[in-house]
Amino acid sequence: MEITKSLLIILITCVLTENFVLSQFLGICPFLGVSKKVSSAVGMGAVVIFVMVCATVLTYPIYFLILEPLHIEYMHNIAFILIIALFVQLTEMIMRKHFPSLNKSLGIFLPLVTTNCAILAVTILNVTSNYGFLEAVFNAFCAGLGFLLVLLIFSGVRTRMERCDIPDALRGMPITLIAASIVSLSFIGFGGMVEGIFGG
Amino acid sequence: MNYLSVFTKGIIKENPVFFMLLGMCPILALTSAAQNAVGMGIATMFVLTCSNIIISLLKKVIPAQVRLPCYIVIIAGFVTFVTLFLKAFIPPLYNELGIFLSLITVNCIILGRAEAFASKNNVFASALDGLGMGLGFTLALFIIGSIREILGAGTWFGIVLFQEQISPMMVFILPAGGFFTLGVVIAVINRLLKKRPHNISCDNCPVKGMCKRGE
Numbered sequence: 001m002e003i004t005k006s007l008l009i010i011l012i013t014c015v016l017t018e019n020f021v022l023s024q025f026l027g028i029c030p031f032l033g034v035s036k037k038v039s040s041a042v043g044m045g046a047v048v049i050f051v052m053v054c055a056t057v058l059t060y061p062i063y064f065l066i067l068e069p070l071h072i073e074y075m076h077n078i079a080f081i082l083i084i085a086l087f088v089q090l091t092e093m094i095m096r097k098h099f100p101s102l103n104k105s106l107g108i109f110l111p112l113v114t115t116n117c118a119i120l121a122v123t124i125l126n127v128t129s130n131y132g133f134l135e136a137v138f139n140a141f142c143a144g145l146g147f148l149l150v151l152l153i154f155s156g157v158r159t160r161m162e163r164c165d166i167p168d169a170l171r172g173m174p175i176t177l178i179a180a181s182i183v184s185l186s187f188i189g190f191g192g193m194v195e196g197i198f199g200g
Numbered sequence: 201m202n203y204l205s206v207f208t209k210g211i212i213k214e215n216p217v218f219f220m221l222l223g224m225c226p227i228l229a230l231t232s233a234a235q236n237a238v239g240m241g242i243a244t245m246f247v248l249t250c251s252n253i254i255i256s257l258l259k260k261v262i263p264a265q266v267r268l269p270c271y272i273v274i275i276a277g278f279v280t281f282v283t284l285f286l287k288a289f290i291p292p293l294y295n296e297l298g299i300f301l302s303l304i305t306v307n308c309i310i311l312g313r314a315e316a317f318a319s320k321n322n323v324f325a326s327a328l329d330g331l332g333m334g335l336g337f338t339l340a341l342f343i344i345g346s347i348r349e350i351l352g353a354g355t356w357f358g359i360v361l362f363q364e365q366i367s368p369m370m371v372f373i374l375p376a377g378g379f380f381t382l383g384v385v386i387a388v389i390n391r392l393l394k395k396r397p398h399n400i401s402c403d404n405c406p407v408k409g410m411c412k413r414g415e
Contacts (some may be wrong), residue, residue: 170390
């Protein structure tokens with residue numbers, strides 16, 4: 001029961017109240033870059049969920065079984081980013097060789113994932129916030145889910161924006177950022193949800 | 201090569217934030233107060249300059265196929281150095297910057313300059329480029345941070361500006377205010393410089409060369 005409750009809290013927190021993109025500002029570059037079309041938003045979101053979960057599965061044991069016993073926790077930055085970069089490169093190779101059709105639709109997003117700060121952030125947050133292994137992996141999954149949700153919502157907003165007559169100076173990036181600000185404002189509405197449901 | 205223009209281009213003409221739209225995460229996350237913004241800018245400038253120097257020195261040694269992991273490890277090394285330095289000597293700033301200090305590692309500006317400039321130019325030019333781009337980044341953080349702190353909290357670098365006369369607009373220090381301020385500042389700069397409105401394209405992406413979308 002305890003574990004179900006903590007997993008539910010993680011789910012609501014990551015997806016709605018403290019969304020990675022809209023309230024923690026992680027993964028802004030892909031959020032702005034890949035949200036033009038709904039199909040690419042879904043592809044990017046799926047790849048991010050996959051890499052986040054796998055990166056956590058790889059980095060969590062490395063931190064607690066290697067870095068911590070040796071008292072070199074400060075090396076986590078170098079270790080984690082190397083693992084992520086290697087994992088992404090490996091996945092790309094495997095996909096290209098064995099799943100060419102999947103590679104064609106999702107593979108294009110893989111190189112972008114290495115420099116997505118949300119991935120490195122989720123692995124670091126998982127080891128610094130006293131999560132158990134199960135909670136850490138679930139947290140990574142939910143963070144990715146929140147990313148996918150926001151990307152999807154925002155790609156819808158942008159598709160509609162394309163048909164609008166926008167003042168010259170605001171075209172492109174500025175209007176996109178202002179639209180993001182309004183979407184972010186709407187997510188404030190979820191604030192206090194965890195306390196409301198679970199009586200924190 | 202004109203060294204002066206290498207140094208100055210990053211500050212205004214090719215400002216990494218306003219014109220190349222790089223490093224968006226720290227620009228939005230750490231600008232709710234001007235002080236944190238400047239601290240982050242200086243930390244990034246240090247890492248950028250050092251990694252530019254080292255990458256420029258090693259440009260003939262690093263094989264092209266694995267350059268991305270090599271660059272990242274060099275950058276991560278300097279980030280660890282900065283993290284430990286701030287933790288030891290300026291703990292309040294260390295606590296304020298939090299996870300974004302570690303995330304300097306994946307800041308697109310640093311990787312972007314490594315790929316676009318340091319891997320092709322000599323050490324001195326690369327150091328100047330790093331300093332200039334770092335200054336431009338700090339300037340952008342400072343501008344956005346000042347606007348948000350003054351409007352959202354009524355203070356500037358912690359100094360109270362409006363006593364009781366005007367109540368601050370809280371929304372500016374919320375995440376939504378970050379997106380909004382950056383959008384408006386970029387729009388104003390576009391208008392003043394009569395720049396062609398920029399598209400969000402692959403051109404400025406640091407991993408363009410490694411990504412198949414560019415082909």
